[in-house]
Ligand SMILES: NC(=O)c1ccc[n+]([C@@H]2O[C@H](COP(=O)([O-])OP(=O)(O)OC[C@H]3O[C@@H](n4cnc5c(N)ncnc54)[C@H](O)[C@@H]3O)[C@@H](O)[C@H]2O)c1
């Protein structure tokens with residue numbers, strides 16, 4: 202398959218290596234010096250986009266209007282999912298998005314929802330999410346942490362919204378789920394969900410050892426998207 206890379210930073214470079222290992226070719230690499238308007242997007246069978254929250258909607262619009270299926274890894278644009286879904290439908294396009302492409306995190310998403318449902322009848326346990334990422338990360342909290350929070354809110358009647366926390370002690374109101382975003386050098390991504398009562402603490406955690414899991418998942422997603430029409434997520438790829 203011919204893959205176009207939109208974004209050639211930490212993720213773009215990891216995706217290039219894994220795509221070549223899986224027998225794909227790279228048609229183009231779009232970055233700040235070779236921007237999207239300088240490239241004919243449909244040279245690639247599928248484009249994979251990992252850039253920045255401020256750029257991603259323009260990149261989606263360009264891919265969909267030019268008939269190029271696109272896998273979106275960039276985070277922090279989910280409030281525009283309605284606009285994006287409409288665009289894809291109007292153009293009979295193909296788009297797959299995920300806040301986290303690693304198989305391990307997608308298994309965590311599934312377990313998180315089941316645990317949230319079990320904890321719904323135990324309001325003594327207070328839920329909290331902590332995410333740790335490298336200091337270059339532009340968005341906070343992480344897209345993965347927001348997805349985990351949504352999984353809890355949809356399955357646990359004690360929570361109706363999430364709140365980004367900066368202090369070490371949560372200062373939330375009733376029904377708010379605190380998310381702590383911590384930035385430390387070189388951390389690829391660590392997410393922990395904890396439920397704490399006066400008696401004990403229950404935790405679920407995922408620690409990425411490198412960016413390879415995100416990159417591999419995005420290439421598998423591109424392989425899945427080829428020949429399909431519509432909006433998909435990693436749930437469709439992994440058939441959870
Ligand atoms: N979904 C996932 O599994 C997952 C995993 C890791 C990262 N991410 C997300 O992916 C995004 C990128 O992460 P990263 O670590 O590779 O970031 P990065 O800063 O290393 O790379 C960003 C890329 O955007 C490019 N860019 C900057 N200006 C541009 C422009 N005008 N036109 C085109 N490209 C431009 C840069 O050149 C660079 O190639 C972030 O939003 C991050 O949260 C998602």
Ligand SMILES: O=C(O)C1=N[C@H](C(=O)O)CCC1
Pocket residue numbers: 276300301334338339342343344345346389390
């Ligand atoms: O390095 C990043 O940036 C990451 N972003 C995603 C997120 O926001 O959840 C996935 C983990 C790595």
